[in-house]
Amino acid sequence: MMVATALPGDVVWLDVADAAALPAEEVLARLGSGRTGLTTAQVRDRLAVLGPNAVRSHRARWPAVLGRQLRSPLLVLLAVTAVASFFLGEPKDALIIGAILAASVGLGFVNEYRAEKAAEALHSQIEHRCVVWRDGHPSSVAVTGLVPGDVVELRLGEIVPADLRLISVTGLECEESALTGESLPTAKATEPVSAGTALAELTCGALMGTVVREGSGTGVVVATGGRAEFGKIALALGERHPETEFQKGLRRFSLLLVRVAAVLTTTIFIINVILQRPIVDALLFSLAIAVGISPQLLPAVVSTSLAAGSRRLARHKVLVKRLVCIEDLGDVEVLFTDKTGTLTEGRISFMRALDAAGHVGEEPLELGLLCDEAIVDPGAGQERVVGGNALDLALWNSPAAATLHEQLGRYRRLAVVPFDHERRTVSVLVERDDGHRLIISKGAPEAVLARCADVPAQVTAALEAEFAAGNRVVAVATREAPGTTTLTPADERDLTFRGLLVFLDPPKAGARDALRRLAELGITVKVLTGDNPAVAAKVCADLGLPAARVLTGADVDAADDTQLAELIDKTTVFARISPEHKARIVRLQRRSGLDVAFLGDGVNDAIALHAADVGISVDSATDVAKDAADVLLLEKDLAILADGVVQGRRIFANTMKYVLMGTSSNFGNMFSAAGASLFLGFLPMLPSQILLNNLLYDTSQLAIPTDNADPEQLARPSRWDVRLIRRFMLFFGPISSLFDFATFAIMLQIFHAGPPLFRSGWFVESLATQTLVIFAIRTRRIPFFRSHPSLPLLLAALGVVTVGALLPSTPLATALGFQPLPGLFFLTLATMVIIYMGLIELGKRWFYRTLPAVARHREPPHAHRIHRRASRFTVASNPLPLPRKAKTAPAGSPTTAP
Numbered sequence: 066m067m068v069a070t071a072l073p074g075d076v077v078w079l080d081v082a083d084a085a086a087l088p089a090e091e092v093l094a095r096l097g098s099g100r101t102g103l104t105t106a107q108v109r110d111r112l113a114v115l116g117p118n119a120v121r122s123h124r125a126r127w128p129a130v131l132g133r134q135l136r137s138p139l140l141v142l143l144a145v146t147a148v149a150s151f152f153l154g155e156p157k158d159a160l161i162i163g164a165i166l167a168a169s170v171g172l173g174f175v176n177e178y179r180a181e182k183a184a185e186a187l188h189s190q191i192e193h194r195c196v197v198w199r200d201g202h203p204s205s206v207a208v209t210g211l212v213p214g215d216v217v218e219l220r221l222g223e224i225v226p227a228d229l230r231l232i233s234v235t236g237l238e239c240e241e242s243a244l245t246g247e248s249l250p251t252a253k254a255t256e257p258v259s260a261g262t263a264l265a266e267l268t269c270g271a272l273m274g275t276v277v278r279e280g281s282g283t284g285v286v287v288a289t290g291g292r293a294e295f296g297k298i299a300l301a302l303g304e305r306h307p308e309t310e311f312q313k314g315l316r317r318f319s320l321l322l323v324r325v326a327a328v329l330t331t332t333i334f335i336i337n338v339i340l341q342r343p344i345v346d347a348l349l350f351s352l353a354i355a356v357g358i359s360p361q362l363l364p365a366v367v368s369t370s371l372a373a374g375s376r377r378l379a380r381h382k383v384l385v386k387r388l389v390c391i392e393d394l395g396d397v398e399v400l401f402t403d404k405t406g407t408l409t410e411g412r413i414s415f416m417r418a419l420d421a422a423g424h425v426g427e428e429p430l431e432l433g434l435l436c437d438e439a440i441v442d443p444g445a446g447q448e449r450v451v452g453g454n455a456l457d458l459a460l461w462n463s464p465a466a467a468t469l470h471e472q473l474g475r476y477r478r479l480a481v482v483p484f485d486h487e488r489r490t491v492s493v494l495v496e497r498d499d500g501h502r503l504i505i506s507k508g509a510p511e512a513v514l515a516r517c518a519d520v521p522a523q524v525t526a527a528l529e530a531e532f533a534a535g536n537r538v539v540a541v542a543t544r545e546a547p548g549t550t551t552l553t554p555a556d557e558r559d560l561t562f563r564g565l566l567v568f569l570d571p572p573k574a575g576a577r578d579a580l581r582r583l584a585e586l587g588i589t590v591k592v593l594t595g596d597n598p599a600v601a602a603k604v605c606a607d608l609g610l611p612a613a614r615v616l617t618g619a620d621v622d623a624a625d626d627t628q629l630a631e632l633i634d635k636t637t638v639f640a641r642i643s644p645e646h647k648a649r650i651v652r653l654q655r656r657s658g659l660d661v662a663f664l665g666d667g668v669n670d671a672i673a674l675h676a677a678d679v680g681i682s683v684d685s686a687t688d689v690a691k692d693a694a695d696v697l698l699l700e701k702d703l704a705i706l707a708d709g710v711v712q713g714r715r716i717f718a719n720t721m722k723y724v725l726m727g728t729s730s731n732f733g734n735m736f737s738a739a740g741a742s743l744f745l746g747f748l749p750m751l752p753s754q755i756l757l758n759n760l761l762y763d764t765s766q767l768a769i770p771t772d773n774a775d776p777e778q779l780a781r782p783s784r785w786d787v788r789l790i791r792r793f794m795l796f797f798g799p800i801s802s803l804f805d806f807a808t809f810a811i812m813l814q815i816f817h818a819g820p821p822l823f824r825s826g827w828f829v830e831s832l833a834t835q836t837l838v839i840f841a842i843r844t845r846r847i848p849f850f851r852s853h854p855s856l857p858l859l860l861a862a863l864g865v866v867t868v869g870a871l872l873p874s875t876p877l878a879t880a881l882g883f884q885p886l887p888g889l890f891f892l893t894l895a896t897m898v899i900i901y902m903g904l905i906e907l908g909k910r911w912f913y914r915t916l917p918a919v920a921r922h923r924e925p926p927h928a929h930r931i932h933r934r935a936s937r938f939t940v941a942s943n944p945l946p947l948p949r950k951a952k953t954a955p956a957g958s959p960t961t962a963p
Contacts, residue, residue, distance in 0.1 A: 077095055077096055077097065077213060077214075078115070078213040078287060078288050078289070078292055079092065079095065079096070079213070079230075079287040080287070080288065081228035081229075081267065081270045081287055081288055081293070081294060082261075082262065082264065083260075084228075084230040084270065084287040085230060085258050085267045085268075085269050085270040086257055086259065086262070087230070088257055089230060089231070089232045089255055089257075089269075089285070092230045092285060092287065093214075093232075093285055096213050096214040096287065097214055098214035098216065098285055099216075100198075100216060100232060101198050101201045101216065102197060102199050102200075102201070102214070102215055102216035103199060103214045103215055103216075104199070104200055105200055107214065108199065108210070108212055111212035111213065111214065112210065112212055115212060115213070115289065115290070117210065117289075118208060118209050118210065118211040118212070118289035118290050118938060119209045119290050119938045120290055120291055120296040120299040120300055120938045127178055130174055130178045131174055144163065144166055148163075157880065161753040161757075161881065166756065168760055179369070179372060193208045193209075193224075193226075193691060194207055194208065195208050195211070195217055195218070195223065196217070197211065197215050197217050198215075198216040198217075198218070199215070203218065208224075208226040208227075209938065211227050211286050212286065212289060213286050213289060214285065214286060215227075215285070215286040216284070216286075217229060217283070217284055217285075217286060218281070219237065219271065219277050219283065220438070221277055221278075221281065221438075221483055222276070222667070222690075223276075224275070224276060224277075225239065225271045225273055225276070225277065226286075227273050227286040227293055228270065228271075228272055228273050228286070228287050228288040228289075228292075228295075229270065229271040229272075229284030229285060229287065230270055230284055230287050231253055231254070231255050231269050231271055231283070231284040232255065232283045232284055232285060233282060233283045234253050234254060234255060234283075235280050235281050235282065235480075235481055235482075236279055236280030236482060236483055237252070237253040237271075237277065237279065237280035237281060238253065238277075238278050238280060239253060239271055239272070239275045239276065239277055239278060240275060240276040240278045241275045244272055244274065244275060244295060244298070245264055245265035250279060251265070251268065252268065253268055253269070253271065253280075254268045254269055256268075256269060257269060270284075272293070272294050272295060273288075273289075273295040273296060274295035274299075276671065279483070280483045280485075281438070281483050296938070317785065318785070318787060318790060321787055321790065321791060325732065325794075326354075326355040327355075329355070329735050329736070329739060330352065330354060331351075333350065333351045333354055333735075333738060333742055334347055334350075334351035336739065336742045336743060337350065337742055337748075340742070346748065346752075349752040350750075350752050352752070353752035353753075353755040353756055354735050354738055354739075354755060369767060369770045370716045370720055370769070370770035371391055371392075371716060373716075373770045373771070374391045374712045374713070374715070374770075375391065377712055378708070378712050381708040381709070381712075382698060382699035382700050382702075382705050383696065383697075383698055383705055383709040383712075384684070384697040384699065385695065385696050385697075386696070386697070390679070390695045390696055391709075391712060391713045391716055392716060393660075393678060393679045393695065393713070394662070394679055394710055394712075394713035395710055395712070395713025395714035395715075395716065395717050395782055395783075396660040396678070396679075396713070396782040396784060397588055397660050397661070397678070397679060397710055397713075398587065398588060398589065398661070398782060399588065399589045399591065399654055399660070399662070400583065400588050400589070400590050400591070400661075400662045400664060401593050401647070401650070401661065401662070401663045401664070401673065401677070402590060402591075402592060402664040402703070403592070403594055403665045403666070403670060404592055404596055405455070405594075405596075405667075406666065406683070406701040407573070407664060407702075408572060408576050408592065408604055408610075408703075409570040409571060410571050410572075410574075413455050413458075413459045413568050413569070413570045414459055414568065414569050414570075415430075415459045415460055415462075415463035415465065415466075415566065415567075415568055416536065416567045416568060416569045417567050418465075418565070418566055418567070419527060419567065420564045421521055421524070421562050422521070422523065423521075423523045423524070423526075423527045427465075427469070428563060428564065429565065429566055430460070430463075430465055430469065430566065431469050431472055431473070432505050432507070432541045432543065432563055432564075433460055433541055433566050434460055434466055434469060434473055435473060435476055435478075435493060435495055436491060436492065436505035436506065436541070437457040437461075437491070438457060438484060438491060456537075456566075456568060460566070475497055476495045476498075477496050477498075478493055478494070479494045479495065479496055479502070479550065480493065480550075480551055480552035481493045482552050482553065482554055482556075482557070484508065486595070486643050486644055487643070488508070488512060488554060489509040489511075489512040489595075490506050490507065490508030490509070490512050490513060490516070491506070491507055491508060492505065492506040492507075492552060492554075492557050493505050493552070494549060494551075494552040501547075502546045502547055502548070502549055503543055503544070503546060504543060504544045504545075504546045504549070504556055504560075505541065505542075506542050506543070506557050506560055507539055507542075507566075508539065509539070509540070509595075509597075509641075510528055510538055510539070510540040510565070512540075513540035513542050513560070513562075514542075514562065516542065516557050516558055516559075517542050517559075517560045517561065517562045518559045518560065518561065519561075519562070520562055521562065524562065524565075527565065528565070529599070531565070531567055532597050532599035532600050532603070533599060534603075535571070535600055535603040535604050536568065536569060536570075536600070537569075537570055537596065537600065538565050538566070538567055538568070538597070539565070539568070540562070540564075541562075541566060542560035542563055543561055543563050544558075544559060544560050544561060572604055572607050572608055573702070575702065575703075576703060577609050578704065579702065579704040579706075580609060580610055580703060581609070582703075582704065582707045583703060583706075583707050585780070586707060586710055586779070586780065586781075587780055587781045587782070588710065590610065590637075590703075591633075591636070591637055591638070592605060592610070592639065593639045593642060593646075593647050593650065593663075593665075593673070594640050594642070595641060595642060595643075596640055596641070597640065597641065598615040598640035601615060601638050601640040602640075605638050610637060611637070612636075612637045612638035613635075613637075614636055615636075615638045615639070616632055616636045616638070616642075617641045617642070618640075618641045618642040618643055620632070621642060621649065621650070622646075626653060629649070629650070630653045630654075630656070630657065633650060633653055633654055634657075644670070644672045644673065645672065647663075647665075647670065647672065647673035648672040648676045651663055651673045651676040652676050655677070660678045660782060661677050661678050661679075662678065662680075663676070663677035663679075663680055663681065664681040664682070664698075665686075666682050666683045666686030666690045667690060670682070670690050670693075671690055671693045672693075674693035674694050675693050679695055679696060680693050680694040680695050680696070681694055681695070681696045681697075681698065682694035682696075682697055682698070683697060683698045683699070683701040684697050684698070685701070714774070714778065714779045714783065715774045715778075715779060716770070717783055718775075718779070718783065719769050719770055719774065720769075721783065722769055722772065722842060722843045723769050725793050725794075725797075725842055726766075726835075726839050726842040726843075727766070728794040728798075729793055729797035729798045729842075730762075730798070730801050730834070730835030731759075731835070732798035732801075733797070733799065733800070733801025733802045733805065733835075734758075734801065734802075734805065734835065736798060736799065736802045737749075737801075737806065737809075737831075738750065738755075740806065741805075741809060745823075747823075749809075749824065749827060750827060750828060751881075751882045753881065753882070754828055754881065754883075758828055758831060758869075761836075761869055762835055762836055762865065765861045765862050765865035766861075767861070768855070768857040768860075768862075769839070771855045771858060772843060772858045773853060773854065773855050775845070775846060775852050777845070778844075792912075793912070796912055797905065797908060800904055800905065800908060801834060801835065801838075801901075803904075804830070804834055804897055804900075804901050805830070805831065807897060808826060808831075808897070809823075809827070811890075811893060812826045812827070816887065816889075816890065819884075821882055821883060822884045824883065825873040825883040825884050825885075825886055826886060826890060828869065828872075829869050829872075829873065829886065830894055830897065832865070832866060833869065833870070833894060834897075834898060834901055836862050836865055836866050836869075837862060837898060838902070838905060839854075839858070840854055840862070840902075841902055841905040841906060841909065842905075843858075845909060847906070848906075873886050874886075
C-alpha cells in the first residue's frame with residue numbers, strides 16, 4: 066500500500082518509507098520531477114502550498130511574552146486579593162495596586178519583547194544552504210526553500226536537508242544516530258527495499274537531519290519540514306530548548322527567593338493577624354512584601370542584557386543561535402581551534418606543481434584537476450565551480466588551471482572514491498578520448514606515498530623543505546587501469562608517484578595579537594589540525610604559540626584516557642588527528658572541570674563541536690559544522706571571538722549586580738517590615754506603597770545592562786553560585802535593615818510621625834538606600850574613584866531617588882497615603898546614605914576576603930542535540946502548520962502529479 070498525499074495545486078509528497086519501496090524513476094514520476102530537478106515555477110507553486118522546509122519558527126509573539134510576565138503565582142494572587150478588597154470597601158487602594166501591577170508588568174513586557182525581536186532579527190542572519198538541480202543546472206539554495214521533487218546533491222559532511230529517495234550513490238554512508246539510535250554509519254544504495262522496512266534499514270533513503278559521513282550521492286526530495294521523519298520528532302519536542310547552565314542558575318536562584326519569600330510572607334501575615342489587624346489588609350501587605358522581595362524584572366534585565374549584548378556582538382561580526390549562548394561564551398577557559406583560517410589567512414592559493422624529479426611541471430596540476438570533488442556547472446562552462454573543498458577550489462581558480470581546460474576536456478570520469486578522513490585520499494578512474502584508462506589518487510603526502518610502489522629519494526627532502534616553510538602539500542599518484550570499470554579503496558595500490566601540489570596559507574596578520582588578548586582573558590588556546598606536524602608547529606611558532614611537543618594521531622591512539630589527559634595539559638598543538646581524536650581530546654579536557662570551546666569549520670570538526678561546552682563555527686563553514694555550533698563568526702578571526710568572550714563576561718557581571726543588589730536590599734527591607742510589624746500599631750508601609758517602591762527601584766535597574774565592567778570582572782569567567790548569593794543576601798541585607806530601624810527611630814522619636822509621615826519617611830529612605838547602593842555593589846573597587854558607572858545607570862538611579870523624594874510633596878501624595886516631609890529629614894537622609902555607603906564598603910572588604918568554591922558539572926541532554934540540528938530548519942515567520950494527515954491511495958493506483 067503506497068502512501069502519497071496530493072495537496073491543493075496537485076503537489077505531491079511521499080512518506081520516505083513508501084518512497085524507498087518504489088524504483089527511483091517511479092518516485093521521480095510521482096513527484097512530477099526528473100533527474101535534472103524542477104523548474105523555478107514548479108518550486109514557487111509548491112512552496113506556496115507546502116510552506117518552507119522548516120520545523121521551527123523564530124518570531125517574537127507578544128501574547129507569549131505577556132503570558133510569561135503574568136506567570137508569577139504571587140502576582141496573580143495579589144491581583145485577585147486586590148479585586149476582592151475592591152468589593153470589600155477599599156476601592157482606592159485596590160485601583161492603585163492594580164495600576165502599579167499593570168505598570169510593572171508593562172515594563173517587563175516591553176523590555177522582554179524588545180529582546181525577542183532582537184533574537185528574531187539575529188536568527189534571520191543565519192542561513193544554511195545546499196546544492197540543488199533547478200532548471201537543469203546546479204545551484205546553491207537555502208535548505209528552507211526545498212520542496213518535494215527537488216533533486217539534491219549530497220557531499221561529505223553535509224546535513225541531509227530533507228527526506229530523500231536516493232537516485233545515485235558513490236560510497237555513500239550516513240550517520241543516523243539522531244533518528245535511529247544506530248551509532249555506526251549506514252551504507253546507502255539505490256535499489257528499492259521491501260514494503261514495511263524499518264526506518265533504520267532504508268538503505269535507498271537519506272533522512273532529514275542525518276549526516277553524510279562517507280562518499281556522495283544524489284536524491285530526490287520526498288518530504289520536507291514537519292512531514293519528514295526528523296521533522297516529526299522535532300515538532301514533538303516542541304520549541305523549548307533544554308536548560309543551559311545560565312538558565313539552571315536562574316532557576317536555582319528563583320527557588321531560593323521562593324523559599325525566602327514564603328518564610329517572610331507567612332511570618333508577617335501571622336504577626337499582623339495576632340496583632341488583630343484586618344485580614345484583607347494583612348494579606349495584601351504580606352503579598353506585597355512577597356512581590357517586593359522577588360526581583361520581578363530579573364527576566365527583563367537578563368533579556369535586555371542579552372539582547373544588547375547580541376547587538377554588540379553582531380556589530381563585531383558574532384552571531385549567537387540563542388541569546389543565552391552569550392553567557393556560555395563568557396565561561397570559556399580553554400579554546401581548541403583548527404589552524405586554517407584561524408591562525409592562517411584561510412585564503413588558500415595554489416603556488417606550484419612539482420613533478421617526480423622535484424622540478425616545476427604542469428602534469429601534477431592536470432592530474433590534480435582531474436582528481437577532485439569540485440561541483441562544476443556544465444551549463445556555465447568549466448570555470449564556474451559551484452562547490453568543493455578549499456584545495457580543489459584553489460586549484461580550479463588558479464591562473465595555471467585556466468590554460469588546461471582543453472586538455473581536461475579529453476578525459477571522461479568513470480568512477481570516484483570520495484575523500485574520507487581515514488584514507489585521507491580521493492581517487493578517480495578516468496578514460497582519455499583514445500580509450501586509455503587511468504586511476505588517479507590525490508591526498509595527504511604520507512597517505513599517497515604509502516600506496517606507491519616506488520618513491521624517488523628526492524621526494525622526502527622536497528617535502529621537508531615545503532613543510533619547514535609552512536606550506537600545505539598534496540601528493541598525486543597514478544596507475545594504469547586497462548579494462549577497469551569500477552573503483553574501490555582497494556584499487557589504491559601499486560601507484561606511481563607523479564608529483565606534489567604546493568599551496569600557500571600564510572599566518573594571519575592579527576592572529577598574534579588575538580592570541581595575546583585571549584591569554585589576557587585567561588583562555589588557553591590549543592590547536593587541533595589534520596595538517597602535517599611540522600607545518601602546524603611552524604605556523605604556531607611564528608605566531609608566538611610555542612609547541613614544545615606536537616602530539617599526533619598515533620600518539621593519541623597509543624595513550625589511554627589517563628595518559629592522554631596528562632598529555633593534553635602539556636601539549637599546545639595536535640596534528641594529523643582524526644575527527645574522533647578531536648572529540649576525545651575535547652571530552653577529556655572537559656572532564657578536568659574546565660569550560661571548553663571548540664572552533665572549527667570543516668567536516669571533520671562536527672563531532673568535536675558537539676562535544677564542547679560551546680561550539681563555535683563561521684558563516685562560511687560546512688553545513689555540518691554550522692549545524693553543530695552554538696556561535697557563528699561572520700569572519701574567522703580570534704580577535705572577534707575575544708570580543709564575544711568579553712561581552713559574555715560583561716553581561717554576566719551586570720546580571721549579577723542586579724541579583725546581588727536586589728536580593729540583599731529587598732531582603733533587608735522585608736526583614737525591616739517584619740520587625741516593624743512587631744512594635745508598630747499600624748502597617749509600616751501600605752501594600753500600594755511597597756509595590757510602588759519596587760516598581761521605581763526596578764525601573765532604575767533596567768539601566769544596569771549598559772554599565773561598565775571592571776577589568777578584573779572580565780579577566781576570568783564567573784559562574785552562578787547560589788551559595789554566594791545566599792551568603793551575600795544574609796550578610797548585606799541586615800546592614801540595610803540597620804538603617805531602616807534607624808529611620809524608624811528618627812521618624813518616631815524626632816519627628817513624632819503618625820502613619821502617613823512614617824510611611825513617607827521610610828518609603829523615601831528605603832528607595833534611596835536600595836537604589837544608590839548599586840554604586841557600591843557594582844564593583845569591588847572604591848566606587849567613582851577607581852570604578853565609574855555608565856552614564857545611563859547614574860542618571861537612572863539619581864532620577865528614581867529624586868522622584869521618590871518628591872512624591873510625598875506632589876498632588877498624588879494623598880491618594881498614595883503620603884505626607885510632605887520636613888526639610889530636616891532630607892539632611893538626616895543624606896547623612897545616613899553616606900554612612901550606609903561607607904559601611905557597605907567596609908563590608909565588601911571583609912566579605913570578599915574568601916569566596917566559596919564554585920562547583921561545576923554540566924552534560925547537555927540528548928534532546929539538546931535534536932534542538933541544535935533543528936535550528937537549521939528554521940524560518941523567521943509565522944508559526945508553522947502541522948503536517949497534513951497522509952491519504953492512502955489504493956495499491957498500484959496512479960497518483961496525481963504536476
